[in-house]
Amino acid sequence: xxxxxxxxxxxSSNFSSKNSLIFTVFFDFFSTETLRKVSTGxxxxxxxxxxVEILEDKVLHVAFKPPSTLFTLLGTVLGLLLVxxxxxxxxxxxxxRILVSTLSNTTKNFASKLNAIxxxxxxxxxxxxxxxxxNHAYSMKEVLRYGVKFDELMExxxxxxxxxxxxxxxxxxxxxxIHLKLTEIYRNKxxxxxxYLELHKYxxxxxxxxxxxxxxxxxxxxxxxxxxxxxxxxxxALLLPFGFIHYLDYWSVLIVGILxxxxxxxxxxxxxxxxxxxxxxxxxxIDFFCKSIRKAVFTTLKVESENHHQSENHHEKxx
Numbered sequence: 001x002x003x004x005x006x007x008x009x010x011x012s013s014n015f016s017s018k019n020s021l022i023f024t025v026f027f028d029f030f031s032t033e034t035l036r037k038v039s040t041g042x043x044x045x046x047x048x049x050x051x052v053e054i055l056e057d058k059v060l061h062v063a064f065k066p067p068s069t070l071f072t073l074l075g076t077v078l079g080l081l082l083v084x085x086x087x088x089x090x091x092x093x094x095x096x097r098i099l100v101s102t103l104s105n106t107t108k109n110f111a112s113k114l115n116a117i118x119x120x121x122x123x124x125x126x127x128x129x130x131x132x133x134x135n136h137a138y139s140m141k142e143v144l145r146y147g148v149k150f151d152e153l154m155e156x157x158x159x160x161x162x163x164x165x166x167x168x169x170x171x172x173x174x175x176x177x178i179h180l181k182l183t184e185i186y187r188n189k190x191x192x193x194x195x196y197l198e199l200h201k202y203x204x205x206x207x208x209x210x211x212x213x214x215x216x217x218x219x220x221x222x223x224x225x226x227x228x229x230x231x232x233x234x235x236x237a238l239l240l241p242f243g244f245i246h247y248l249d250y251w252s253v254l255i256v257g258i259l260x261x262x263x264x265x266x267x268x269x270x271x272x273x274x275x276x277x278x279x280x281x282x283x284x285x286i287d288f289f290c291k292s293i294r295k296a297v298f299t300t301l302k303v304e305s306e307n308h309h310q311s312e313n314h315h316e317k318x319x
Contacts, residue, residue: 093282110129131155132174
């Protein structure tokens with residue numbers, strides 16, 4: 001009997017979740033950024049279809065019917081262009097996701113190795129590495145967004161942030177400071193030759209991640225290709241009414257509108273995700289990754305301070 005009730009409860013839960021998903025998709029459709037970006041074009045194309053229908057049916061009394069093979073050929077070409085566009089954009093987004101995860105894993109492994117090597121009483125070096133490793137993640141985030149937010153960084157000594165403001169590339173400078181500190185503790189015989197070389201591998205990986213992320217950000221799809229695709233979508237949308245108005249009359253406004261939304265929406269989505277490091281709703285949650293890195297590094301290195309708590313509280317506020 002109990003099994004029957006559990007099965008009924010599971011079915012009820014599944015039905016409820018499906019209903020909530022339907023309502024979520026329905027309401028999100030009208031609040032999505034994609035719809036807002038294509039709304040002007042969607043309105044204009046709907047007016048155009050209505051104008052063509054009235055002009056042919058009420059004014060000119062003619063029926064311009066292009067052959068169906070024309071729409072088939074144009075639709076095939078447009079489909080190939082859209083597939084290439086979206087695949088290229090998603091590949092850039094996925095590469096960005098892999099790189100952010102690589103940075104997260106690298107910094108956490110770096111902190112773990114430092115925790116095993118440094119003495120538990122060595123608060124100075126532990127604090128330095130905790131601050132600088134997390135600073136590297138935050139500085140990379142904002143470099144990819146065209147400007148470092150220095151209030152997100154933490155000072156290892158007074159005046160450090162003022163010195164960083166004079167630097168052209170902050171993540172590289174932070175890695176350089178980490179290198180200097182590693183060299184210092186190596187010369188003081190606090191780490192062995194092997195440990196020194198092993199720790200340098202992590203800093204090299206951190207630099208590689210920044211460089212690859214900047215490559216993605218600074219090499220978008222060529223402008224000419226994007227313009228050509230938009231022109232092709234517009235041309236196809238202007239031709240579409242002549243394939244529907246003779247069969248669907250005024251319903252063709254709805255059908256052409258849906259097709260235009262589908263085509264333009266894919267192009268808009270591709271534009272959003274081809275730069276995955278921004279702050280659009282479809283971009284990577286890099287702020288979350290940075291907070292995760294800072295929290296993990298501080299916890300691993302057993303570092304606690306007022307500055308750390310203030311910084312975490314500051315980042316919990318929505319931007």
